[in-house]
Amino acid sequence: MDTPASSGSIVVQDLWKIFSRKSGISFSSSDTEDDSLVEQLDKSDDAVVAMKGVSFTVKEGETFIIMGLSGSGKSTLIRCLLRLVEPTSGDIIVNGKNVTAMSKSELVAFRRENIAMVFQHYGLLPHRTVLDNVGFGLKLRGEEKEAYRKKALGALEMVGLKGWEKYHPAALSGGMRQRVGIARALVMDAPILLMDEPFSGLDPLIRRELQDEMIRLQKEMKKTVFFVTHDLSEALRMGDRMAVMKHGEIVQIGSPDEVIANPADEYVARFVQDEREQLERTEQALAKEKQGKEAAPHVS
Amino acid sequence: MFPEALQAHIAPAVNDFINGLIEAYTPFFDSVAGGILTVLITINDFLVIVPWWGYILAVGILSWYSSKKIVASLILASLPYFIGMFGLWPMAIESLSVIITSVLLALIIGLPMGVLMAEVKSVAFVLRPLLDGMQTMPSFVYLIPAMMLFGLGKVPAVFATLIYALPPVIRLTALGLNQVPKPVEEAALAYGATRWQLIKEVRLPLAMPSILAGVNQTTMMALAMVVISSMIGARGLGQEVLVSINRIDVGRGFEAGMSVVFLAIVIDRLTQNLAKKWEPPKR
Numbered sequence: 001m002d003t004p005a006s007s008g009s010i011v012v013q014d015l016w017k018i019f020s021r022k023s024g025i026s027f028s029s030s031d032t033e034d035d036s037l038v039e040q041l042d043k044s045d046d047a048v049v050a051m052k053g054v055s056f057t058v059k060e061g062e063t064f065i066i067m068g069l070s071g072s073g074k075s076t077l078i079r080c081l082l083r084l085v086e087p088t089s090g091d092i093i094v095n096g097k098n099v100t101a102m103s104k105s106e107l108v109a110f111r112r113e114n115i116a117m118v119f120q121h122y123g124l125l126p127h128r129t130v131l132d133n134v135g136f137g138l139k140l141r142g143e144e145k146e147a148y149r150k151k152a153l154g155a156l157e158m159v160g161l162k163g164w165e166k167y168h169p170a171a172l173s174g175g176m177r178q179r180v181g182i183a184r185a186l187v188m189d190a191p192i193l194l195m196d197e198p199f200s201g202l203d204p205l206i207r208r209e210l211q212d213e214m215i216r217l218q219k220e221m222k223k224t225v226f227f228v229t230h231d232l233s234e235a236l237r238m239g240d241r242m243a244v245m246k247h248g249e250i251v252q253i254g255s256p257d258e259v260i261a262n263p264a265d266e267y268v269a270r271f272v273q274d275e276r277e278q279l280e281r282t283e284q285a286l287a288k289e290k291q292g293k294e295a296a297p298h299v300s
Numbered sequence: 301m302f303p304e305a306l307q308a309h310i311a312p313a314v315n316d317f318i319n320g321l322i323e324a325y326t327p328f329f330d331s332v333a334g335g336i337l338t339v340l341i342t343i344n345d346f347l348v349i350v351p352w353w354g355y356i357l358a359v360g361i362l363s364w365y366s367s368k369k370i371v372a373s374l375i376l377a378s379l380p381y382f383i384g385m386f387g388l389w390p391m392a393i394e395s396l397s398v399i400i401t402s403v404l405l406a407l408i409i410g411l412p413m414g415v416l417m418a419e420v421k422s423v424a425f426v427l428r429p430l431l432d433g434m435q436t437m438p439s440f441v442y443l444i445p446a447m448m449l450f451g452l453g454k455v456p457a458v459f460a461t462l463i464y465a466l467p468p469v470i471r472l473t474a475l476g477l478n479q480v481p482k483p484v485e486e487a488a489l490a491y492g493a494t495r496w497q498l499i500k501e502v503r504l505p506l507a508m509p510s511i512l513a514g515v516n517q518t519t520m521m522a523l524a525m526v527v528i529s530s531m532i533g534a535r536g537l538g539q540e541v542l543v544s545i546n547r548i549d550v551g552r553g554f555e556a557g558m559s560v561v562f563l564a565i566v567i568d569r570l571t572q573n574l575a576k577k578w579e580p581p582k583r
């Protein structure tokens with residue numbers, strides 16, 4: 001594989017994942033070449049074919065969106081990039097390094113230096129303070145307490161959580177917890193950021209706020225962002241390019257405008273349609289809320 | 301009546317096995333006994349040095365530190381006083397040294413076994429039914445092999461207590477480790493945690509409340525067993541109970557029984573409060 005080594009590029013080639021639902025059965029890369037077997041597995045209850053020959057390239061510094069209905073394999077895909085989920089077959093090349101070929105220790109080093117991830121369910125440590133949660137990745141890297149706390153403080157300031165460093169995650173609202181999650185990722189100074197539906201659990205106003213925050217931060221940092229969402233408005237606001245997934249396959253790749261203008265098939269069209277309506281509804285709701293706020297008499 | 305012709309015994313085989321074990325491994329059991337005895341004597345020496353009011357002070361301070369409740373701490377601190385008042389102080393100390401030794405050994409053996417059980421599926425597969433069996437076995441059955449391997453006295457008492465008290469700490473350590481939320485583990489892995497870092501930085505701290513509940517249960521079971529193991533010469537409070545039963549001296553038995561209860565309450569409260577301190581903070 002001779003891909004030029006650039007920092008922040010992701011190349012995925014013919015990636016497959018078949019989950020086994022029956023203990024004792026596992027699948028190898030040769031299984032994914034057998035079309036009839038795949039078809040049979042797809043129908044059976046013993047296995048889930050979560051990804052079927054996914055290929056795409058993400059360029060350095062771009063925000064790439066993966067969109068699709070729940071269960072279409074988005075989380076599986078984003079986890080495969082870090083090999084949190086072991087792909088059944090295919091190649092992943094990040095920054096010119098073949099991730100699929102890495103040994104365990106190479107993988108640990110790779111995860112520490114190249115990619116930082118933000119999770120839908122935050123994944124914060126309940127027994128650590130906000131500050132130490134943000135510094136956690138640096139600590140795993142082996143940095144001294146003083147050094148990582150100093151950097152963590154800076155990152156907290158960037159996401160607007162100055163003054164909260166001594167609290168524990170339980171004391172924070174969902175939106176604030178995700179800010180901590182973002183700070184934990186930013187502090188790593190990795191060229192690539194993975195985000196798996198980071199704002200899906202938040203209410204619309206907070207979601208909007210965090211989207212704006214990310215856009216602002218991204219303007220400064222220019223990282224490669226790999227962003228999973230099922231929210232078209234989010235994709236439109238944040239994405240340079242997007243891929244639409246359906247049943248483990250990518251059915252369309254293009255800029256958000258292209259996808260909306262020329263949906264590749266029925267599924268994408270419906271998806272876009274549904275999301276468009278929802279988009280209009282939220283815009284209306286937001287407008288109403290704004291009006292309500294302005295109309296309300298100011299007490300203070 | 302069950303026909304005599306159908307009777308068959310495994311008792312001789314068990315006896316043969318134990319006897320064979322003793323003959324084949326005498327030096328081994330001697331050194332184990334020596335090890336247990338050394339720990340026991342060291343702990344006992346320390347416990348004897350501390351004056352009676354030292355215990356009252358220590359219980360009060362520990363309770364205050366861990367619960368911040370004044371009245372509860374005062375009541376808890378007064379309980380050792382009553383044991384002394386009944387004239388049972390030396391016996392209580394004797395029992396305490398057996399308990400502490402057994403619990404210490406149970407933790408040294410049980411914590412790693414709990415980690416192993418959580419990490420390795422096949423270990424859990426073998427260990428789980430074994431632990432179930434150990435916990436349903438009537439406790440004084442453990443006295444028999446303990447006595448056969450180590451004779452009479454405190455060493456077999458520690459051994460029997462240790463075996464009896466071991467299951468909860470293993471089980472609750474494994475349980476706590478397995479209950480760690482998946483998203484937290486996944487995040488740690490994503491940031492490049494090694495297997496050992498995952499255990500040390502994430503799984504063990506998050507499992508701590510459960511592990512300490514196991515320590516609490518193990519301690520309480522050790523206390524129960526220490527009374528029973530007076531039957532093989534553990535002395536202490538259990539012997540008082542035993543003597544009272546033999547002499548049908550209800551009053552004396554009651555005092556001894558109350559002392560066991562007081563000891564139990566103190567140990568239970570202190571270990572529980574300390575366990576609570578490890579729960580993740582709410583702010």
Ligand SMILES: Nc1ncnc2c1ncn2[C@@H]1O[C@H](COP(=O)(O)OP(=O)(O)O)[C@@H](O)[C@H]1O
Pocket residue numbers: 019020021048049050068069070071072073074075076077
């Ligand atoms: N660990 C797993 N074991 C078995 N099946 C799984 C596992 N993880 C995901 N799946 C299945 O794979 C499919 C894709 O899931 P996922 O990638 O989480 O979708 P999405 O993130 O798009 O909602 C689903 O059918 C899901 O049930």
Ligand SMILES: [Mg+2]
Pocket residue numbers: 074075076197
């Ligand atoms: Mg998902």
